[in-house]
Amino acid sequence: MKILSMDDRLAKNRFDSDDVNSHIIVDKIACRTCTDNRACTFCCPAERYKWDTINDKLSFDHVGCLECGNCRFVCTRLNQGVEGYSWNYPEQGKGIIYQQG
């Protein structure tokens, strides 16, 4: 079966994205001193976190997030809610709308 890129995979899903507010807040510059081997970049099943090597900072896109919560466990800062980091569900039903689940 054809290998699908993450964009192709997420394009199969229905989203009602909040284009303005991100439900997950990370301090992309402070992430330079990550103590978790940048686990978010390889543990997020939707590949929403990437390391921007040119600007040496994290890049994160909340649109396309599957709201699983794995990042809030693998990232110590999100887990402990330290300043600059917070994890919430999108407001008022925004985000992923599973048709199958």
Added chain:
Amino acid sequence: MSEDKFEVIIIGAGVAGSAAAYRLAKAGKQVILVDRGETPGAKNVTGGRLYTYALDALMPGEWADAPLEREVTREIMMMMTPEDSMAIDSTFSHISPSHTVLRAKFDAWLAAKAEEEGAMLIAGSTVDGLIIKDGKVAGVKMGEEELEADLVISAEGVNAIVAERAGLIKPLNVKNMAVGAKHVIKLSEGKINDRFNLESGKGAAVLCVGDCNKNISGGAFLYTNKDTISLGLVVDSYGWKNSKLPIVDVVEQLKQHPSIARYIEGGEVVEYSAHVIPEGGYNSLPQIYSDGFLLTGDAAGLVVNRGFTVRGMDYAILSGIAAAETAIAAIDANDYSKNFLKQYEDKLQPYVLKDLQTFKNSHDYIAHSYHLFNTYPGLALEMMRSMYTVDANPSKSVFNLVKQTVFSGKLPYFEILKDAWKGGRSL
């Protein structure tokens, strides 16, 4: 009771929340069910299958129209190396019933059942906090809006951030979590019947360890739905964090393994989903009752993974029933104190908590048995290859083959015996 205060508010219309709402409404209690999904189920994911004895317990004789996919009669345990696989394939004419399900359909149906009984559903609303008065939970907050209640039941799921923020439970640790990702692949009903050798309405479940989980604690799963296949991977969050492997690629590779690819050939991926699972079990159970507050389902960590069976939704339903029964007693006694609500734990003990206790070491065993995922699949495959190999070389007896396989794996007998002993007691 004041006009603007409800008897019970339930956070989350998953299986635990809707089960509780159904029972409360059926008993004539005033219950509000709040869900953040556009419709109930829109935020939920299962592997998965539901052991349907739980539906019998919830609504005996009233779930004939439930949108269940297929009744599982064929169970396959598979071990795989990058190219090969071996499987233990069991078919049953009679076994405790379980059905494959898809949550978007199933949860919407169960919530509708609760509504029919008189529960009030508020969908598309995210509860983001609790109202606390004099140290007691007294309602929920949804942005600017507040709703008051005598009792709040959290069925908010594994990321129980409302209960966490209120300080009612501790945040879960990565060591107690697993993460799953799943493709739903569309095929025709007839093709699924043919490929899995199934009668219409009957289904197969495949659980697989080995190369699919890249030697990290976990495994792949495949469940046949009516005209789709659920194919995915569940791995230990902590193990994966240390692996540094890209999970998105490993999930995709699963589709390419020859032992899987032949089942899904020609199918179309219609959805890609992900979810985390609280696998810590008994040793990581939170406080499940507080003043004016009960915790159910995944939010309470009611999951048992024994490797060959993974249970959560049935426990969620049972906890929903127990929470509703406790709530009904609390309303009748007009007592929502922690002391009174303690009976919730007693109600959960015989069915749910007892299982969690029995298998309290299963997560530890599965997460920390290196050879289970790393060594045994390869050894088993080598052993089978030797057994089926016929060539010009002199053949060996089975006994000698076993000996040769085990020793070639550089694995001391002691290690194998230790794993077998611990596994037998933990799972």
